Amino acid sequence: MTVYRLGRSLAFPDPEEAEEDGLLAVGGDLSPERLLLAYSNGIFPWQGSPPLWFSPDPRWVIEPARLRIDRSARRALAGSELELEMDRDFPAVIRACAAIERPGQDGTWITPDMEAAYLRLHDRGWAHSVEARSGGGLVGGVYGVSLGGAFFGESMFTLVPGASKVALIALLLQMRDWGFDFLDCQVHTEHVERLGAEAWPRARFLARLAESLERPPRRGRWCFEIDPLAAPA
Numbered sequence: 001m002t003v004y005r006l007g008r009s010l011a012f013p014d015p016e017e018a019e020e021d022g023l024l025a026v027g028g029d030l031s032p033e034r035l036l037l038a039y040s041n042g043i044f045p046w047q048g049s050p051p052l053w054f055s056p057d058p059r060w061v062i063e064p065a066r067l068r069i070d071r072s073a074r075r076a077l078a079g080s081e082l083e084l085e086m087d088r089d090f091p092a093v094i095r096a097c098a099a100i101e102r103p104g105q106d107g108t109w110i111t112p113d114m115e116a117a118y119l120r121l122h123d124r125g126w127a128h129s130v131e132a133r134s135g136g137g138l139v140g141g142v143y144g145v146s147l148g149g150a151f152f153g154e155s156m157f158t159l160v161p162g163a164s165k166v167a168l169i170a171l172l173l174q175m176r177d178w179g180f181d182f183l184d185c186q187v188h189t190e191h192v193e194r195l196g197a198e199a200w201p202r203a204r205f206l207a208r209l210a211e212s213l214e215r216p217p218r219r220g221r222w223c224f225e226i227d228p229l230a231a232p233a
Contacts, residue, residue, distance in 0.1 A: 006053070010034060015042045015055035016202065022056030030117035032124055039145055039152050040213055042206045044186060045117075047109035057202035060185040060192060064176035068196035073169060076162045077229055082140070083133040084170050084229065086222040090122045093129040093141040097155040110155065118154070121145060125219040130171045132163040140164040142171060146219075149181035149212035165191065170228035177226050181212040 004013045006028030018024040024043060027050040028034055038044060038053060045051040069077075098110035121127035126147070132140035140163025142156035151171075158164035172183060172195070185192045188199065200208070 006050075010037060012038060012041050012043055012053065015206065018055045018057065018202075022054040023052060024055050025053040026050055028053070030113055032117075032120050032126070035117060035121060035145070036126065036147070039147055040209075042202070042209050044152065044154075045114070047111070049111065049113065051114075054186075055202065056187060058199035059202060059205040060188045060197045061200050061205065061208075062172060062183045062185060062192060062195055062197045064172045064180055064183065066196050067169075067172050067176060068194070069169065070194060073165065073195070076166055077169060080162070080166050080229055081134065082163060082166055082229075084167065084224065085131050085133070086174075086224055087122075087128055088131050089138065090127065090129040090143060091119060092138050093131055093143050093157075094118055094155070096138065096141065096159075097143065097157045100157040100159075118143070118145075125221070126217075128222045130167040132158075132167045134160060134163075140167050142167050144183075146217065147213060148217055149179070149215040150184060150209055151175060151180060151182075152184045153186065166229075169195070170224070173228060174222075174224055174226055178218065181208065181215075 003019060003023055004025040006025050010033055013025060015024060030051060043053050043055045046054055094115050098115060118127050127145050129141055129143040131138055139160045140158040142164060144151055144153040156164040156168060175183060185197050
């Protein structure tokens with residue numbers, strides 16, 4: 001396989017040509033146009049300057065219609081005193097995701113350039129966040145990018161136990177209510193697997209993504225249209 005070097009041209013190689021670890025290309029920029037093109041082709045940026053572009057195989061995905069909420073998750077929702085909102089303070093969520101210390105990781109992949117890039121996407125109505133607050137302070141959240149019937153999860157953080165878990169479940173419940181097709185988790189974690197994430201071969205992911213992109217986008221500021229802490233069916 002070959003790792004491609006991107007130039008000024010707004011184009012990506014075939015994601016099926018990615019390396020075994022998912023690395024497809026290096027370089028290019030983080031303009032909104034390039035980021036949206038990447039996501040629409042099943043590609044996402046990661047750490048590095050210049051940016052690295054990935055399309056892993058398999059791809060871990062949660063279908064909201066098949067969301068698995070176990071007993072502990074139900075208790076977390078039912079007993080939560082958190083306040084949940086969408087898109088109230090996207091900049092604070094991405095800053096917190098960049099700043100949080102993560103076991104086994106040396107620093108963060110959310111560089112200042114990455115942060116600025118996703119803020120531009122948010123300003124244009126493509127990137128969204130869920131915020132969890134306690135006593136008025138931000139204690140957890142998740143953010144990502146929405147295209148058609150797909151949501152591409154990028155990062156999450158928590159400052160108190162369970163806050164990010166509650167925020168993610170609330171996002172998935174709202175996505176289910178809106179009829180979204182899937183949430184792209186990108187890679188495996190035990191947390192997303194407990195919620196029902198499945199490993200899709202890249203070919204299946206790309207085919208399903210193409211179908212999802214035919215749906216009209218839900219662009220602009222998001223807000224909950226359900227009670228995110230109500231006992232889910």
